[in-house]
Amino acid sequence: MYLQRILKRILTLLAVIWAAATLNFFLPQLAPKNPITEKLTQLAETSGVDGNRIAELTEAFNARFGLDRPLWERYFDYLGDIATFDFGLSIASYPARVGDLIGAALPWTIGLMVTTTLISFAIGTLVGAYAAWRRDSVLMQAVSSVLMVFSAIPFYLIGLVLIYFLAAKAGWFPISGGYSIFSIPGWNWSFAVEVFHHSILPALSIAIASIGIWAIGMRGMMVTVQGEDYMTFAKAKGLTPRRIFLRYGLRNAILPQVTTLALFFGQVVTGAVLVEIVFGYPGMGNLLLESITLFDYPTIYGIVFILIVTIAVSMLLVDLIYPLIDPRVRT
Amino acid sequence: MTLLQVRDLSIDYFTSTRVIHAVRGVSFDVAPAERVALVGESGSGKTTTALALMQMIEAPGKITGGTAHLKGEDLLALRGDAVRSSRLRRVAYIPQGAMNSLNPVLRLREQILDGLTDHGQRPDRRAADTLVAGALEGVGLSPALARAYPHQLSGGMKQRACIAIAIAMKPDLVIADEPTSALDVITQKQVMATLIAAQEDIGCGLLVIGHDMGLMAQATHRVIVMQDGLIAEDAPVGRIFHAPRHPYSKMLIESVPTLGRRTETAAPAVAKPSGGAGLMEFDGVSKTFGGGLLGRGAVRALDTCSFRLADDHPQIISVVGQSGSGKTTLARMILGFETQSAGEIRYRGTATSAMRAGEKRAYRREVQAIFQDPYGSFNPFYKVDRALSLPLENFDLAGDRPAERKRMEEACEAVGLDAGEILGRFPHELSGGQRQRLMVARALMIGPRLLVADEPVSMVDASLRMTILGNLQRLKDRFAISVIYITHDLATAYHVSDYVLVLHRGRIVEAGLPADVIENPAHPYTRSLVGAIPWPDPNRAWGDSRTDDTGWDARQIIRSQSQGFELAGAA
Known part of the structure; x- marks a missing residue:
């Protein structure tokens, strides 16, 4: 029965990905601008391309990229390509392949976002739960207010403030980049330390805001849970406060948080576009920004497709993990 | 020798405006x-008194005086971890x-x-x-x-x-x-x-x-x-x-409520087959939940159920049964929340499935529901007058202001509420009993023909139950409204209803006049229901439970472990 459900769920997943990919293909076709004309016009302004031959060149490139073929033919080609994660050649960074561009950017984003998200989830959830548990104490009320303030400030604003004080003024951290422009990327200690050093400020700017968000959500849930009958019964059973807090309170209050966490992971890939831009971080956010400004459709397709897959997969994860932590949804 | 000795226990609640004396110098013993x-x-302070014995009074409540000695040790004098460990x-x-x-x-x-x-x-x-x-x-x-x-x-x-x-x-x-x-x-x-x-x-x-x-x-x-x-x-x-x-x-x-002292209503009604269409008719109605292609077993909540509610004079029909007997499914089908899997439900001769939009709307107006939970049945943001006038607006029956107001006052008066006192207040300012009456008043606003009341008094204090039900009885005669009273409480059904249907596992196992069905139950299930009624008479034994549908043998436990269960009053 459980296996059957998983199988069904995976089929749904594939259907969702297909539907989203189809939208992803057709929507940009409605855009009024031709990416090749756009690129050529740009080149005409800056370099030696002859402005009068743009139409002719566009035609040539259309043939080169196969854009002159009928829409449905391109659609099936597209489906075949994305199924093998082949997104073709980038227009902006021609002749680099889109797959390579994404492959280079993805680890940076995932490394930064996943670690930061997990750490802020853990801290935020604990702090939020404790703030609800001790909500009569003045200290915890103060903590709650501070968290609320931080959760309302956008990531990138915190990032700018951090850059100004800790990087520009104090000089403790580099101002931008994922690593120093003078070093050569490689699997060695000195480079790892450098990457870590560069990631602290972006991570901090995300963490400060998202700890607040996690804590506020958890605090609300925990307050609700504290009103439940089983909390009264737990107290009447003479359980230690520690057990009531962890096994009865937190254990129940955390359930909706886990759903939010999984949904959060779905957006990890592009979640912090602005932070990456502020910090000049070589991740997916910067790549997306570049490809949008340059109308680099293949790259946009690629990134959006990766985004679709991560969101769909994280939804699947919610569905698979949730029964493990909440017995009520097991049937 | 006493086990527990409570002396002069006082508990106050310190709200921002005043001090409420919840428990005032209570003393009692338990042997x-x-x-x-x-x-x-x-x-009345009963729960507060008990919770105090465990020092579980939450702020703003506070034990302001008294002692509670359990085997010689004062429970109220415990401090720190001793409080927890005594629980x-x-x-x-x-x-x-x-x-x-x-x-x-x-x-x-x-x-x-x-x-x-x-x-x-x-x-x-x-x-x-x-x-x-x-x-x-x-x-x-x-x-x-x-x-x-x-x-x-x-x-x-x-x-x-x-x-x-x-x-x-x-x-x-x-x-x-x-x-x-x-x-x-x-x-x-x-x-x-x-x-x-x-x-x-x-x-x-x-x-x-x-x-x-x-x-x-x-x-x-x-x-x-x-x-x-x-x-x-x-x-x-x-x-x-x-x-x-x-x-x-x-x-x-x-x-x-007890048996044998049934007060006959003005017009003793018998559900006799009369010509013409009935008010509400169930013709071989079944309801099956689940099933389908991938589902496991289907659950039959109601199994070929037929009955007929006469149209010529109003009556109260009780549908009694345990949880899971299908009585709530029956109510939900009458109200149109569920569609039957088989059979036909007819309202005044028209099958509900064949009603046109206009008829359906009239049906919705004439058949009103009274729910179990008086606390959850009102929008907490609406004042009572708004709660009462909404149904009028909904069915375009609202006249001018004074007419609307008059109607509200009538509805309140009909259920025994003081209109002047409750109109203009919020639902949370009313007691559970008042809210339950208000729910009836709300249904009355649009002139219903049939009320479906699903456990309307189970969340109300026992002492108020018969009053509220008696009120339903009077409404029946005064406004010619029939009532389908759904309950697990046979004693109240015995007193208010003109006719009783006993549901067991989705089937009607017994039907008849309350005096026949409840005083002389024929079906074993009805007998066990009647036997389970706790009578307010310590000398009357709480009968033995003959059937048991929970998969657990109650008789064994009762026989083996509680021989003294049929206690004669310890005087």
Whole structure:
């Protein structure tokens, strides 16, 4: 029965990905601008391309990229390509392949976002739960207010403030980049330390805001849970406060948080576009920004497709993990 | 020798505007192995008194004076960790809302053991298994349920699990806070039998909090009646039920419906087959849930059910049965919330499935619902007048302001509410009983022909139930409204209804006049329902339960462990 459900769920997943990919293909076709004309016009302004031959060149490139073929033919080609994660050649960074561009950017984003998200989830959830548990104490009320303030400030604003004080003024951290422009990327200690050093400020700017968000959500849930009958019964059973807090309170209050966490992971890939831009971080956010400004459709397709897959997969994860932590949804 | 000696207990609630004296100098005793009832209406201070014994009064409440000596030690003088460690070990608590009192994410085994662990017992795996199995068996649950989660249990099983948890450490005193308030009569009887068996087994004192005098007469030795934070009367059951001294105790006892004293209504109605279409007709109606391609077994909630409600004069039909008997499904189908799987439902000759939009709208107006939960049935942001006028607007019946106001006043007056007092207030400012009447008033606003009342009084204090139902009876005659009264409480059905249908596992097993069905039940299921009614008479035995549908043999427990269950009033 459980296996059957998983199988069904995976089929749904594939259907969702297909539907989203189809939208992803057709929507940009409605855009009024031709990416090749756009690129050529740009080149005409800056370099030696002859402005009068743009139409002719566009035609040539259309043939080169196969854009002159009928829409449905391109659609099936597209489906075949994305199924093998082949997104073709980038227009902006021609002749680099889109797959390579994404492959280079993805680890940076995932490394930064996943670690930061997990750490802020853990801290935020604990702090939020404790703030609800001790909500009569003045200290915890103060903590709650501070968290609320931080959760309302956008990531990138915190990032700018951090850059100004800790990087520009104090000089403790580099101002931008994922690593120093003078070093050569490689699997060695000195480079790892450098990457870590560069990631602290972006991570901090995300963490400060998202700890607040996690804590506020958890605090609300925990307050609700504290009103439940089983909390009264737990107290009447003479359980230690520690057990009531962890096994009865937190254990129940955390359930909706886990759903939010999984949904959060779905957006990890592009979640912090602005932070990456502020910090000049070589991740997916910067790549997306570049490809949008340059109308680099293949790259946009690629990134959006990766985004679709991560969101769909994280939804699947919610569905698979949730029964493990909440017995009520097991049937 | 007394087990518990409470003296001059006072509890105040310090709100921002004033101090409420919830309990005012209460003194009482509990003897070893004695079962004492603490009864009174909501707000009488009975729960507060009991919680004080565990020092579980939450701010802004505060124990302002008094002592409570349990075996010579003052429970109220305990401080620090001693408060915690005395809970469960010395004073145990069985909570009121058994439905939600168990932690939904922990298995029963862990919920039984964690209390022991936190009181310094560390049994090894084998000993823990034996302990859990023993605790579950002691309350009539299978040891296999140790691995179950709360949502896998029925209401009665959950309440038994709560008992198992509470008595695991053999406490000196057990406090049961309305332990059966959410259960139907048969389950209530089984759970009370379990509780009493367990209590006699460990020989502890038992304090049962509640407002159902019938239950107390059957289950306890002594009754303490509380009113407004004071003890009105404290007497053995043998005396209080025969010669109550305090008028309040007398009122509580008289409010419990009993058989044999049925007051006939103005027009005794018989559901005789008459010509023409009936008001409401069920013709071979079935309802099946689930099934489908990938589903497992389908559940048949209602099985080829037929009855007919005559149109020529209004009557009250009671549909009685345990939880799971299909009575709520029946109500939901009448109200159009569910569609039948087979058969036909006809309203005044027209099948509901064949109604056109206009007819459907008229049907919705003429058939109104009264729900069980008076607290959840009103939008908390709307004042009472708005709640009452909305149905009018909804059906475009609203006239000008004074006409609307007049209609509201009439509806309030019809249900015995003071319009001047309640209009303009918010629902939360009203008591449960007032809200329940208000729900009837709201239904009356648009001139219904049929009211479907699903357990309308089960959440109201016992002393108010008959008053509210009596009011329904008067409305029937005054406005010519028929009522389908859905309940598990045969005693009230006996008094208010003109006709009774008994539902069992989706089938109508017995139907007839209340006097016939309830005084001389023919079907064994009806007999067990009647037998489970707790009569407010300690000398009348709480009959033996013949059938048992919960998969647990109540008879065995009752026979083997609670021989003294048919108690003669301990005077």
